[in-house]
Amino acid sequence: EAQVTQNPRYLITVTGKKLTVTCSQNMNHEYMSWYRQDPGLGLRQIYYSMNVEVTDKGDVPEGYKVSRKEKRNFPLILESPSPNQTSLYFCASSSNYRDRGKTQYFGPGTRLLVL
Amino acid sequence: AQTVTQSQPEMSVQEAETVTLSCTYDTSESDYYLFWYKQPPSRQMILVIRQEAYKQQNATENRFSVNFQKAAKSFSLKISDSQLGDAAMYFCAYRRTVYNQGGKLIFGQGTELSVKP
Numbered sequence: 001e002a003q004v005t006q007n008p009r010y011l012i013t014v015t016g017k018k019l020t021v022t023c024s025q026n027m028n029h030e031y032m033s034w035y036r037q038d039p040g041l042g043l044r045q046i047y048y049s050m051n052v053e054v055t056d057k058g059d060v061p062e063g064y065k066v067s068r069k070e071k072r073n074f075p076l077i078l079e080s081p082s083p084n085q086t087s088l089y090f091c092a093s094s095s096n097y098r099d100r101g102k103t104q105y106f107g108p109g110t111r112l113l114v115l
Numbered sequence: 116a117q118t119v120t121q122s123q124p125e126m127s128v129q130e131a132e133t134v135t136l137s138c139t140y141d142t143s144e145s146d147y148y149l150f151w152y153k154q155p156p157s158r159q160m161i162l163v164i165r166q167e168a169y170k171q172q173n174a175t176e177n178r179f180s181v182n183f184q185k186a187a188k189s190f191s192l193k194i195s196d197s198q199l200g201d202a203a204m205y206f207c208a209y210r211r212t213v214y215n216q217g218g219k220l221i222f223g224q225g226t227e228l229s230v231k232p
Contacts, residue, residue, distance in 0.1 A: 031217040042119075042206055042224045048217025058219065088158060094218040102148055102167075102210075104220060106160035 002027045006091050006107035013081055014115050021076045021110050023091030029105070030096040032074040036060065037088040037109075046089075049074055050096070081114045088112075117142045119209050121223035128197045129231050135182075136192045136226045138207030145169075146212045149183065150220070151192045154204040163205070166190065194228075202230045 004025045013019055025032065030051045035043040035058075045058030049068040063085055065077040074093075078085060091107040118141045128134035140149070151163040166174045166183050173181050178198075182191045194201055207223040 033217045033219065035220075040124075040224055042121075042222035043208075043220070044222070045216070045219050048219060050215070050217055056216075058216070090160060092160075092218075092220075096214055096218075102165060103162060104210075104218060109158045109160075111158075 002105065004091055004093055004105050004107040006089075006110050008110060009108060010111050012113045012115065015082055016080050019078050019081060019112075021078075021089060021091075021112070023074045023076065023107060024072050025074075025091075025093040025105065026072065027093060027095070027105065028071065029093035030071070032068065032091065032093045033058065033104075034064070034066065034074070034076045035090045035092065037090065043090065046076070081112075083114050086112060086114045117144075117147075117209050117211070117221050119207055119221050119223040121207055121226050123226045124224070125227045125229070127229045127231060128194070128201075130197055130199060132197055133193060133195045134197055134228065136194075136205055136207075136228065138190045138192070138223055140188050140190065140207070140209050142188070142209065144211060148210040148212065149181075149190045150208040150210065151179070151181070151190075152206045152208060152222075153201075154206065154225075155200075156203075160206075164192065197230050199230050199232060202228055204228070 033048040034046040047066040049055045089110045092104045149166045153161045178195045208220040
């Protein structure tokens with residue numbers, strides 16, 4: 001089954017304690033992105049990756065890091081989480097071919113609370 | 116830069132009735148994709164319908180259809196014969212056809228739809 005998985009699904013942490021949210025896709029997609037969802041703001045792109053070892057900032061990258069060492073994995077790293085990073089996070093992937101690339105596949109989301 | 120606006124934070128519809136959710140967008144590009152996503156209480160993002168800007172024909176998927184007005188930059192979603200399971204947050208989204216930024220989607224603020232039995 002084609003899918004994007006994220007772990008953990010729920011996370012409560014404290015300010016300053018480093019954490020990683022994992023993302024994995026089994027569709028051999030080139031493109032992967034991280035989004036955060038906040039009330040009244042919709043979803044906003046944090047970081048994206050065009051392929052292995054190719055990553056770049058999205059619209060709200062401050063306080064986040066990513067890496068893309070393998071094609072299937074795209075972890076999101078919060079080195080020193082702060083309360084304003086409390087949010088719902090989504091990982092997404094898509095193909096880079098024009099016809100197949102129209103659809104983004106989303107993970108189930110990770111709800112993060114930073115105290 | 117492209118923007119997407121959903122001006123209705125909340126909407127309500129009676130079961131079996133029809134409801135229309137509004138979306139406007141701003142872009143200087145002529146070719147792009149538009150989407151409606153549904154987010155039920157599970158928070159999963161579910162693709163409802165997709166429209167390619169170069170196609171004049173409005174997309175339909177069963178009870179869901181869109182009214183795509185390219186000149187007006189409007190992309191509304193019509194849900195016919197509303198069902199209790201349609202209750203969810205609905206997001207309108209825009210995507211460029213140029214393959215950069217990882218296929219970035221630009222989302223509207225969302226419209227929370229409730230369905231009354």
